Amino acid sequence: MxxxxxxxxxxxxxxxxxxxxxxxxxxxxxxxEVEKTEEVAQEKKTEKGSRSGNTSITVFDDYDPEVASPRQTPHIRTxxxxxxxxxxxxxxxxxxxxxxxxxxxxxxxxxxxxxxxxxxxxxxxxxxxxxxxxxxxxxxxxxxxxxxxxxxxxxxxxxxxxxxxxxxxxxxxxxxxxxxxxxxxGVPLSGTVLDAQTSAPIVGATVYFPANRWTVFSFLGTATSDGMGRFNFQDVKPGQNMTVAEATGYARTSKSVRSPSDDAFIAMRKGGAIVRGMTVTRLGEKPAGGARVVCYSRNGGVFSTSSKPDGTFELRDLPGGRHTLLAFKGSPSRPERIEVEENGVKEDVKLILPSEVYVNGRVVRADNSKPLPGVGIKHQGILGVNTVLSDEDGRFAFTTLAIDSYWVEVHERGLLPVQKKDTETTSVQERFVKEIDAGASSDDLLLKLRRVPAITGVVRQARGTGDGAKAAPVWNADVFAHVEIDGELRNLFTRSDSNGTFFVNLPDNKRGYARVFARKGRAVAMGETRAPARQPLRLNLEQKGLKGEVALTDMTPLSGVRISAIYQFTAPAQYGRLKTLRGDTTLTNLYGGFQLPLVANNKVTIQFRLPDGSRIEKDYPTNALSRNSQVFVYDPVEKEILSDAKGGSASRRTEERGREGGRIRQ
Missing domain, CATH: 2.60.40.10 (Immunoglobulins)
Structure with missing residues (x-):
């Protein structure tokens, strides 16, 4: 996953x-302040039933979604x-x-x-x-x-x-x-910061704490290189990590380092590119200050600054190459991709900030244009993702931030937005994107929803032990549904609600087959059903999995081994793409140890990707792996994985290739 x-x-x-x-x-x-109407003065404490059948939407004093009637909308201004x-x-x-x-x-x-x-x-x-x-x-x-x-x-x-x-x-x-x-x-990491041309040590360079493979985090701290250009960190994560070095007169440099080590080095080039520009409003492209400007370098570096009150900004000491710039002021600007030469200067970069757009909408059935009351319309609000409820005439209104488009999303059981002008579509997207004119500050939206079948179910987990154990609903569990219809595999995702229930909408009434996985933390479950499903699925989470270690034949621990679970199923003959589904992936730690969640009572292929580039697969019943801690021994000469786990097949060396089927987590 x-x-x-x-x-x-x-x-x-x-x-x-x-x-x-x-x-x-x-x-x-x-x-x-505007003229008040009877419709504006709404009770805060109301209750509206959702049309989804999945949950009922209850509005209390501490949760006040926007609800707009047709007569309210002209009076809503900000x-x-x-x-x-x-x-x-x-x-x-x-x-x-x-x-x-x-x-x-x-x-x-x-x-x-x-x-x-x-x-x-x-x-x-x-x-x-x-x-x-x-x-x-x-x-x-x-x-x-x-x-x-x-x-x-x-x-x-x-x-x-x-x-x-x-x-x-x-x-x-x-x-x-x-x-x-x-x-x-943690393990130690030390090294030297050098001039890339002269190999002379750089004194006083700032080196960021290496935390993972692809970026650094300023709040984890830095080290300063000494008179010999040396820097030192303690409690670094074992394996490959990225660090960044900064020094006056040098371009900011990103470097991948492996821990533990005492001989890491960072070679820095003199100079550094400069990018200057301005953040402007979408309406009229007027200068707008106070935005956060972030530059994402192609090599993984992240640089940031703030635009001044007049909208201008400057980024210095950038490495040469391709970069993507974004400005944030409530919502991100349109990405601006630039290329700057090493030690070059890029001027007049314009970042257009989003502005408010007032949306006045109506939601109806696609087949007969009848209004749909009580439908929750999610949208990008100024505080975050908000939800408005359609009134008795299917009308709603909200304010969003946009540049050239905005989105709405409907998560209702048995209803999907029409993505085309007609009512026939095979899309299962719940999100609908609407483009707007460049100078528009408001927009009218007619949202058509069509009736579709759904797969429903409930996620539970046993609480307590022995005869007193009870299955309790699990809230906010990740649910992954893999549905094959007419040879096409769709990978759908949702989450369970406070009652543990969930649903995923299907594109149409065509028959198919589905495998549904649920996960919360390390607890996993799997069920299967025909699609559309007549009965709700019951997924009971179990915290089972493979706990083990990988070592060489002399029992030296092997860190950094990538281990994946690939489930092998017996599916109806016409649903061949559901026979193989990829599960969780993990990496062995400094001591060769790892944990991998597994679904009980299934067959699984465990795939090992070794540091020498070898890829080896072995088949097991999942129950045999989850009973005891397992030791896997890698013979680098024979390219073989040895194990005492019962039911294991002979090792298979595999090439880099795609597999039929889907992934449990996309």
């Missing part, structure tokens, strides 16, 4: 962009504060809400770690702002971060403990979350 992206820089760019999609409505956008800037106060307000994050911090043996520090930051890895929330784990390794915005806001979650490497991850808040964290024992 955990897959490495083909282009990690693109994936990182997408995650960071999501974190800046949201500005502060309550602080910076004040409603204008004005933006021109002095709004992307500073720490803005981030604090953006983070505020009623959600929370809980979890347990443990070591690689699952022993809880008391006294670990938990920090939550805005989604800019190079932020200079303090943490938005902090906590310290108790004796059981537990922690809680409270009062967080749950409207689709991205954050960076970091955990540190003495003697352990920090763990840093991007998270997206769509409600209360559980984030369990495993910390790995």
């Amino acid at each position: 955990i897959q490495q992206p083909k282009n990690i820089i693109i994936a990182f760019l997408v995650i960071v962009v999501l974190g800046f999609l949201f500005a502060i409505r309550s602080q910076f956008i004040q409603p204008v 004005v933006a504060n021109k002095d709004w800037v992307e500073d720490y106060d803005t981030q604090l307000l953006r983070a505020a809400g009623d959600a929370h994050i809980t979890g347990v911090v443990a070591d690689e043996d699952d022993a809880p770690l008391a006294g670990a520090e938990i920090m939550l930051y805005e989604s800019d890895p190079m932020t200079t702002h303090p943490a938005l929330r902090t906590a310290v784990t108790d004796e059981e390794g537990s922690y809680t971060l409270t009062d967080l915005n749950e409207r689709g806001v991205a954050f960076i979650l970091a955990a540190r403990a003495k003697g352990y490497a920090p763990e840093v991850r991007f998270i997206m808040m769509n409600g209360p979350q559980r984030q369990d964290i495993t910390l790995t024992e």
Whole structure:
């Protein structure tokens, strides 16, 4: 279920962009006093039944979605504060809400770690702002971060403990979350910063703490090179990591290093490119200051600054090559891709910021144009992802931020937006994108929904032990449905609600077959059904999996081995693409240890990708792997994996190739 992206820089760019999609409505956008009508004076405490059948939407005093009637819409107006800037106060307000994050911090043996520090930051890895929330784990390794915005806001979650490497991850808040964290024992890393041309040591260079393979995080700290150009870090994560060096008169340099090591080196070139430009408004392209400008280098470096009050900005000491620039002010600008020569200067880069667009809409059935009341319309709000409910005439209204398009999303059981002008479409997309004119400040939207079948189910997990164990519903479990219809495989994703129930809509009434996986933490479950399904699926999560280690024939631990689970199923003959589905992937740690969640009562191929480039596969029944801790011995001469696990097949060497079927996590 955990897959490495083909282009990690693109994936990182997408995650960071999501974190800046949201500005502060309550602080910076004040409603204008207008004539009040009876429709405006709505009760805050109301209850509206969802048409989905999946959940009922209850609105209480602490949750007030926008609800607009046709007569309200002309009276809804807002004005933006021109002095709004992307500073720490803005981030604090953006983070505020009623959600929370809980979890347990443990070591690689699952022993809880008391006294670990938990920090939550805005989604800019190079932020200079303090943490938005902090906590310290108790004796059981537990922690809680409270009062967080749950409207689709991205954050960076970091955990540190003495003697352990920090763990840093991007998270997206769509409600209360559980984030369990495993910390790995840290190792030392030291090296030298050198001049690339003369090999002379560079004194006083700033070197960022290496935390993972593809970026650095400013809040983890830096080291300064001494008189010999040497730098030193403790408690670095074992394996391959990236670091960045900065020095006066040199281009900022990214370098991949392997830990542990005492002879890492970073070669820096003199000079550095300069990029100058301006952030402007979408309407009229007027200068707009206070935006956060971020530059993503093709080699993985991230650079950031802020535009001045007159909208101008400057980025210095960039490496030569291709870069992508984005400006954030409540929502991201249109990406600007540039190329600058080494030690060159790029002038007049224009970054267009999004502006408010008022949307007045109506939702109807595609087949008969009848209005659909009570439908939740998700959209990109100024505070995050908001939801408006259509009224009795199917009408709704909201304000969004846009440049040339905006999106709405409908997650209702048995209803999908029509993506074409006609009513016939095989799309299963719940999101609808609407383009707007360049100078538009408002838009009318007619949203047509068509009736479709669905696969439904419930996710549960046993609580307690023995005869007293009860199956309790699991909220916010990840659900992955792989559906094959007419030889085409569709990989669909959703999450369970507070009752543990879920649904995935299907494109039409054609018959097919589906395998549905659920996961929450390390607990997994799988079910299968014909599509459309007549009965709800019941997925019971079990915390089972493979715990083991990989070593050479002399029992030297092998770190950095990539281990994947590939499930082998017996499917009806006409559904051949569902016979093979890729599951979780993990890496062995410094001591060769690893954990891999597995679905019980299935056949699985365990794929080993060794540091020497070999790829070896062995087949097992999952139950044989999950009973005891397993040791896998790699013979580099015979290119063979040896194991005492029962039911294991002979090793197979495989080439780099794609497999039929889907992935449990996309």
